[in-house]
Amino acid sequence: MPSKFLFLCFLISLSHSAFSQQFLAWDKIEAKLSKVSKNTKALSHVRCFFENHENDKFLLKSSHSEEFFNRCYANPTIEVNDKRYFALIDYTVPSDQKRMYVIDRKSGEILKMAVAHGRYKAGFFNIKMKENKNTIRDIKYFSNTINSMASSSGFFVAGQDFPASDFGRSLVIHGIEEDINDNACVRDVVIHKHYLMTKSKAYMLSSGCPMVSPSMIDQVINLLKGESDEDMKLKSGGSLVFIYGPREASWETSTCPGKFRN
Numbered sequence: 001m002p003s004k005f006l007f008l009c010f011l012i013s014l015s016h017s018a019f020s021q022q023f024l025a026w027d028k029i030e031a032k033l034s035k036v037s038k039n040t041k042a043l044s045h046v047r048c049f050f051e052n053h054e055n056d057k058f059l060l061k062s063s064h065s066e067e068f069f070n071r072c073y074a075n076p077t078i079e080v081n082d083k084r085y086f087a088l089i090d091y092t093v094p095s096d097q098k099r100m101y102v103i104d105r106k107s108g109e110i111l112k113m114a115v116a117h118g119r120y121k122a123g124f125f126n127i128k129m130k131e132n133k134n135t136i137r138d139i140k141y142f143s144n145t146i147n148s149m150a151s152s153s154g155f156f157v158a159g160q161d162f163p164a165s166d167f168g169r170s171l172v173i174h175g176i177e178e179d180i181n182d183n184a185c186v187r188d189v190v191i192h193k194h195y196l197m198t199k200s201k202a203y204m205l206s207s208g209c210p211m212v213s214p215s216m217i218d219q220v221i222n223l224l225k226g227e228s229d230e231d232m233k234l235k236s237g238g239s240l241v242f243i244y245g246p247r248e249a250s251w252e253t254s255t256c257p258g259k260f261r262n
Helices: 002-020 026-033 041-053 066-072 217-224
Strands: 085-090 100-104 110-113 154-165 168-175 190-193 234-236 240-244
Touching: 026 041, 026 100, 041 085, 041 240, 066 154, 066 168, 066 234, 085 217, 100 217, 110 217, 168 217, 190 217
Parallel strands: 085 240
Antiparallel strands: 085 100, 100 110, 154 168, 154 240, 168 190
16 A cells, blocks of 8 residues: 555656646746846746736626627636747837747747837827827837727736737737726737838837737737637637736836736
8 A cells, every 4th residue: 555655646746747847947938038138027027927827717807899899708707728828028128129029938939029019199100209208119108098099018818819900910918907907908909910010120109009020920829819719709818918017117026916807
């Protein structure tokens, strides 16, 4: 009996060991990220999320709009189902640098690209604007308000691959923080392409959406997307998307004090 018990413990140990080796250690991912980004603090908040919330179910904000119901609320909860990949968007970095990273936790491979931010009260093409406005290069103002044309920050879960966007194939993202980004879906905030985006630089502001180069959009969506049915109703979430702004920069390293809806 003791020998059988020890053998069983050994098998369990092997099983746990195999599972723990499924993904790279966080310090190894950090080492790889440090080669393409000077700011690895943002990664510590992602790590905190996975260590504390990766199996949580998050409530989605109810939408009574027929236009957005299937996309945003057909399934009242969402969770991170694909834990291999995540996206990190660092809005503390200017838009003339590659500041969006799609990271593979298994291989450590990092897909990096430029990404645009929301215009808030500014015009689409304003290079020089009055004080207290976002510029193409830098973002200062964030909002969760409908029609604000601003970006939101914090934790999101990737939703459906949405083919009917005005900008072609797009990725719905669901904000999971109350009053911080939970209006993202009904605000029609999606990750989409724009012809004034290159891999290395943004040439215009968005209406709140993270916009990327047309050459990158298919890779981004394929790696991050969740699932939907034939009516485009949300079935399950995909990967974590973390947008890092001034609020998140104020957090202590390795914390994730998001205002989660769960």
